[in-house]
Amino acid sequence: MLPGSLDEAVAALDAVPAAVPVAGGTDLMPAINSGRLRPEALVGLGRVKEMRGWRYLEDGRALLGAGLTLARIGQPDFGALVPALAAAARTAGPPHVRNAATLGGNVVSAAPTADTLPVLVALEAEVTVAGSAGRRDVPVSHLLTGLDPLGPGEVLVCLRVPLLHAPQVYLKAQARTGPSRSAASVAVVLDPARRGVRCAVGGVAPVPLRPLDAEAWVASVIDWDGGRRIAREALAAFGDYVAAACVPEPAGAPRSEALAAERLRRTIAVLARRGLGRALA
Amino acid sequence: MTTTEETPAEGVPAQPGGAEEIDGLGASPMADTAMSKAMGTYPFATDLWAEGLLWGTLVRSPHPHARIVRINTESAFRLPGVQAVVTAADIPGDPLTGEPVADRPVLARDVVRHHGEPVAAVAADHPDTARLAAAAVEVEYELLEPVPDPERSFHAPPLHPDGNQVRHLPLRFGAPDDPAAVGEVVVEGLYRIGRQDPAPVGTEAGLAVPRPDGGVELHLSSTDPHGDRDRAAAFLGLEPERVRLVAAGVPGAVGEREDISLTAALGLLALRTGRPVKMAFSREDALLGHVHRHPAVLRYRHHADRDGRLIKVEGQLVLDGGPYADGSEETLATLVALAAGPYVVPHVRVDGWVMRTTNPPAGRLPGEGALQACFGYEAQMDKLAAKLGLDPVEMRARNVLATGDIMPTSQTVTCPAPVADLLKAVMAEPLPEVAADGGEELLPGGTGGAADLTQVRRGIGFAVGMVPLLGIEGADEVSTATVRVLPVYEDLEGAASGVECVVECAAVDTGSGFATLAAQIVRETLGVVRVRVTGADSDQPAAGPSARGRQVWVSGGAVERAAGMVRKQLLQPMADELGMSVELLSLRDDRVVSYDGRYARPIGELLGGRELWASAQYRPHPTEPLDENGQGDAFAGLAFAAMRAVVDVDVELGSVRVVEVAVAQDVGRALNPRQVRARIEAGVTLGVGAALMEDLRTDAGGRVVNASFGGYRVPTALDAPVVRVAALLEERDVVATFGAKGVGAVPAVVTPAAVAAAVRSATGRAVQRVPVRSADAVERRS
Structure with a gap:
């Protein structure tokens, strides 16, 4: 089924409850081709006009269609508007995957290593979902954590992200030079209007993690009026603070796990320190 | 009358360059299949199709070690569309297979010994049905203790009726027990090598078609048609004649x-x-299913004198063979025999073992045994150099092997062994510049963008290494080829308009370039422009497996002989007629020309409508097994390479990128320089994988944790370094066909050692394990 509008898509999903919506298909189609998934029907979202394109909103945010491909989001114009999201999209797999994969699909698949998710969480993005009962807006973190999950027959229509007009960074540690899944990733977003720093860590837990205490502390030590300066020691402490908040001490675990946790913490600390350092540079 | 005329170019595959010189030896014609492979139209085994075919699938064990209590295939068989479900109980022939030791059940009967071992097979009329049926086969397991550690396997209860030790090979050379045989400088090291998967681009695939005579025809991307046929026939309880194996397109083979x-x-x-x-x-x-590189644990102790000359090498080398023997005995022999590397050592005491474990099976990969040893002995050489305050290259130069030296197996090196020259060649190569403008994807960590230039350190490492060529320890290497010259009729009138050569040989071109080389050999010998190399199947005489650099030497030798015989048949009548010897006639561009150029005739005219053909067999000089002290002439040939790896390491994150690898290699003779370079690039990339990322890991319970290309990482184009060929030393090996040595394996062998040395120099860390993990490449801070 290839509905041309959101209403048609919702109606199609309502009519065949076992149908699965598909956008870029980069996660779904391998599962289908290898026989792990055999949906009764597929509802292609590629032609749904409400999911395409993007525009400015009056409240200073941007509305991004769920069907925007990661290749599109990686373009320089998005790089100027939401730099971290564009950077994350550029690291998300090889070109042929980015050409098909969509932002909405990244959110719905919710892979722990998905690259755009830490950025969306740090931006406190809001998503709009639509179903036969109508539309509703949900914070992206509520959707990801299952606090307010996507209901049966619901599709993700668009996302709203704030335009903060300030530096943002997305960094990812990976085990090879070419595209691969992250071992850990960090998004750092500055919000100078509210004198805030927002940070999210991906790849280490089922959903991106927000080290809220570390954010609040580091925002208090940045010299917001004097060119956003920060002491070197404070930068390093922020890295350690974020790492400690995201990787717990394995309680009574074998030595190998303690060592692995230690290494992961070190990686996150380096990424967070570099991330904030670059954002403030 | 013999001035240049237009050569008949019809039917000849388009060649870059166009000049006819490019077709002979030493030229670089492109493989006939190169274009179709690049364009995606080349048929691989996965493209096979037959009317009314069924889809097969295997039921694999989810446990690394378990007893099979009961298998119930009833519910699977009752699914609509399922045509057959077979288990070990249905095997008509020999239930055990394996080369050279038949110790592996094709389908597990009583016990499963690794995660993913096949237990049953299903055929259904749709792939989904087959998968469903496989899931519906009920297997009741009684779990047994897995043995994932080869060192614990010595004392573990037997995993297999043949015992846990596949082979123990001691090597004693010189007087290692003499109290005087001790060096003034001693270094020790413990090294580990991970489990590299061959990871061919295309997975295993095949099509079996039953024959009216009760036999079966197997279309497989096999690299050893006769070996695979014989193993299949033994298993099916059929005479080998009733099983025919046709080699389908091979989508990459390692x-x-x-x-x-x-x-x-x-x-x-x-x-x-x-x-x-x-x-x-x-x-x-x-x-899960196919064989991997043997993981290894190597303990070394090297002794040297104050001048940096090696006195003694001691080693205890343990290989993880997985549950079955496969090629492990040969791997161990290579590992032990080459344990000291391409160096002259007066005293050697090495003990090697292959132990059974419940890990994924291990077998032959390029440079198997040699790669593991090279990582160990080269790390030791660097340690010695550091302790003596010597330059690592100078340390090596003082000890290198040369032709005429004696190896620790007491075999005299008779082939060219220009190790010192190779080292000089890589040393002389200019270093790559520190390019800051390459974009973030060319920094360590690559597309993740996390690299910080202030934390990136550059490291340089040297290594030399060697591999044996052909099968070792008395393996019977033999190949047969047939060469035909026949007239070609372009029109129906019957006038021969040209000639064509057909080469028939069961050697499978795995992408290693054998078919291209066979055509070059025939063009060189017979001067025929149009050469066709037919596909391989098991009806032809055996040519052996395409591995260990053997096809160019062994099958190439057979092609050369057959072509030489045809040449004689072709030229003798004309020589008799002219009253000159055959040697005074040359063949070129489909013509026979006398030495003085006075007589020239087209080959087609000499044939007179007949077809000339000859078959020839080639068998290189024999080798012998290593004795109980690891002594014997076990190798038919050796190839060497020296390398310099340059790496960039982000010392905070431990991410490594290999910037450049400079290679100097002993190739004997470059028969097709472009293919030689391509093989070296491929070998280096394989080595980079082994050095930095490729490792099929198991968890504490012995289960494979990363059986996908998401988890098992192979090098991408961004990970492949610039390969700079510093020198191809062409000193012909007189016993090898055309003096050429196999070129694919030795770069893979040396690369991990060179990359690890470079990471050591960048980080100051010990790096005792490949693949190098990021935690081992992080600079230690106080």
């Missing part, structure tokens, strides 16, 4: 390719159902 469980299950299912059966492995199937 070492030996086929998984016998696929071959055997396909044959059995086709015979059971009387219908064609196709099977294509998923990546998970492939990663």
